[in-house]
Amino acid sequence: MLTIIDKYILKRYLATFSVMILLFIPIGIVIDVSEKVNKMLENKVPFTAIAVYYYDFTVYFANSLFPIFLFLSVIWFTSKLANNTEVIAILSSGISFTRFLRPYIMGASIVSVFVLLMGFFIVPSASEGFNNFRYTYLKGNGKAEMLGNNTNVYRQINDNDFIFVNSFNEESKTAFNFTLEHFEGEKLTYKITASRIKWDPKKKIYILYDYNKRTLGELNDKIEKDPEKKMAFKFELSDLTPVVYIAETLPLGKLIDFIDKERKRGSGNINIYLVVLYKKYSVPVSAFILTIIAVAVSSMKRRGGMGMNLAIGIAIAFSFVFFDKIFGTLAEKSTFSPFLAVWFPNIVFGILAVYLLRNAKR
Template sequence: MLTILDKYILKRYLATFGAMLLMFIPIGIIIDVSEKINKMIENKVPFTDVAIYYYNFTIYFANALFPIFLFLSIIWFTSKLANNTEIIAILGSGISFTRFLKPYIIGASIVSVMVLLMGFYVVPRASEGFNNFRYTYLRSGGKELMAGDNTDVYRQLNDKEFLYVSNYNTESKMAFNFSLEKFEKEKMISKITASRIKWNEKDRTYTLYDYTKRTVGKLGDKIEILPEKKVKFKFELKDLTPVVYIAETLRLDELIDFIDTEKKRGSSNINVYMVVLYKKFSVPVSAFILTIIAVAVSSMKRRGGMGMNLTIGIAVAFGFVFFDKIFGVLAEKSTFSPFLAVWFSNIIFGILAVYLLRNAKR
């Protein structure tokens, strides 16, 4: 049962967080427009595309910087409570500091659920639109950069088939030095090679040039050689070299299936995809950690007032984001555990939250 005091603090919690978003998002849009307006004019970007981009930008921007917005909003209104001696009055009435935290934890729960659901379903679509626009209109050679590593592509299609191409061109939909090997009980039973393989959109087939198929037999191998042959395969070459930001654009169920498929194919980008998956769960948890730190830091009336609390808050918030980004990149570019990298900030700042909370109670 929520008391009048709980409702008062919870209302301030959510209202200040909402106001912080409404205040900083337009600033972010203005800065982004000022940086990209020349490129947009130069590339004659349709107004509707720009409008959709900034709709997606708003969601993408708010999700990326939500920890900072949340932390600063709590620092802001809790410092005002402390400066007005409201917190002293609340604790002086016999309410424990732990009980005082109740509306904050409820607020953090509401924000966490909202961020969790958005991360599962809303943010992926916004990320897709945001990145597609950037790579299409704003980056030189963007369409080529959208693709992953298209050289020396080696994939395990299933338990029996292994594919290799030396190079894949996303524009011409053509690959070179194609090889498809099929195994049965660790023994090769057939191998198809071609100097080039081209995707045919109309009939959804592939044309193989300098086609050679070798079928291994007990009494002798059967070899088929043709200058050109049309073949239907179950795979699509473009799926073997997904765009660099593909994981960000997938809903939770799609992402789990995608990671499972990429593991079977032997993808070298598994760590990148795992970081995206783990962040869907770690970011909502950070709402609780940052809430506790913010309350512990700002609930004491300091000589420097709200300015001092905000300075401490900004330093802590940017420290959190810094560690999150650094360890995320470390996991993507090395063999460092993606799970540990993603949760490192929550673990370190969770320990800090416990320490600050114990001091605040005293």
Template sequence: MKIIDKYILKRYLGTFSVMLLMFIPIGIVIDVSEKVNKMIANKVAMSDILVYYVDFTIYFANLLFPIFLFLSVIWFTSKLANNTEVIAILSSGISFNRFLRPFFVGAAIVSLFALMMGFFLVPAASKGFNDFRYKNLKGNNQTRETSDIFRQINTDEYIYVSNYNYMSQTGFNFAFEKFKDNKLVYKINSNRIKYDEKTKKYILYNYVKRTIGTANDIIESLDKTSMTFDFEPDDLTPVVYVAETMSIGELYKFIDKEREKGNANISTYLVVFYKKFSLPISAFILTLIAVAVSSMKRRGGMGVNLAIGIVIAFTFIFFDKVFGTMAEKSALHPFVAVWIPNFVFGILAIYLLRNAKR
């Protein structure tokens, strides 16, 4: 590797690291200011808070790393251009494609790191991050995500819970329906259902079972009973929350299991699965766009490049969110929805690079 490659690669990784170190503390300060009153009111232990902010850092960095990377590349490449270093490099006989090589190496390093984080570190951090919010931040908007839960647990069985508390593993207004040949066989209702970790059974309070008969229905009622069902407590948690807390192997097996059950929310899990692979690829695409935008010396200097970069970065995030939601709520295939932003911005990167070479 030549001196110029080491120089650019060092600036690439160094600026990206500084950008993370600058913005993550800002995110932590904002989060603390929003939640400090709830933490004090709920007497949260300092050790739990420290662990939460470790998880928060990993979660926050993974969520916004494309923007951080994009802005950092624009920042240091604009400085190279303003100092006429890009002109000097190209005037020495180095082609524009050769000039891009250290940027590709830097993008590969960052992509590999992001891939490993998405496979192993982020799921654990996401679980700790969400567990803390459920347990210690009462009244958080996250609690509303567990209302009106309807699941198909296999081809013939359906469950419904009007409200579910993740930490206590307790649901309210539970209903279980069993079908055979598209006809209702029986239905179970309970005012409250709680999962028992020791027995691996569900305790039902104010239990009522109605079995459909040919002439008369049979009704059975008990104040309290325990039963075994073919679903896990995780089936009653918010769909994205469950998928985000699994490693790549666990998520793959989980999707297979849910597909066999005929789960209607399978698209949501697939979006999370495919994003683990598409997000690192975006590092290459955004790097190319950033170099193409900022390698030219412009009137107005670095500010113009940063303004263009911010618009492109947030447009990318907008595309990513819109198509992800479309995959979850419409017939658009999750794989297509997740990769459309990379495809569109990949074409944009090629177009901008061709102009930059001229």
């Protein structure tokens, strides 16, 4: 059962966190507008598109900087409690430091569940709108950058079929130097090649130009040629080169299915997708770790007052974000384990939280 102190601290926890977000998001929007207004005017972006973009920006921005907002808000109101000697009064009444932490952990639980659900269902949609707007209106070579590397793509599309294309054009839905190899076990049974393969969205078929099919036989190979051949395959050309941020735009269930499909295809971007998946779980956990660190740092009076606590808090918060970004990028660009990269900041700062908590109890 919640006591008056529990309700008081929990209310301050949630209220300060909410106010912190409401204060910083307008500042972020103003800075973003000042940086992009010229591009928007130059490209004659519709007002409705801008309005939707800034809704997506708000969700995306709040989710990205959630650890900093949470950490600073806890530092802020706990420092005020300490400066007003309220923490000393609470602990002097016989309440242990662990018991004092209970409303903070409850607050962290509420925030982490909220962030977890947002990451599963709301953030992916906002991320898609945010990135689509940037690549459509704000980047000089937006479409090309959005598609990432679309040359020399080799993919396994199912247990038996492998596809290779030399290059792919998203706008025309056309791939060049197309090859499909079909295996039965470890034996190649037939191979299809074409100088071009184009997707016809109306008829839902593919058009192969300079079509050539070689079927391997025990004694003789069977060769079939056609200047233009219409065929149906169980894949889309756009699947060959998914947009660089596609993992961020998928809800949890679809993201897991997408990763399974890409893993079977031997995708070279699998680490990028795994980092996105693991962060959906690691970010909410960071709420507990940062809350404990913030309370341990700010629950005692310091000679520098609240300013000193905030300075320490800002240094720790930005160190956490720095670790998170560095190891996330390391996993995406190398063979470093995505799971370890995503959870490493939580492990390091979790150890720091235990150390600071033990000292705070003394």
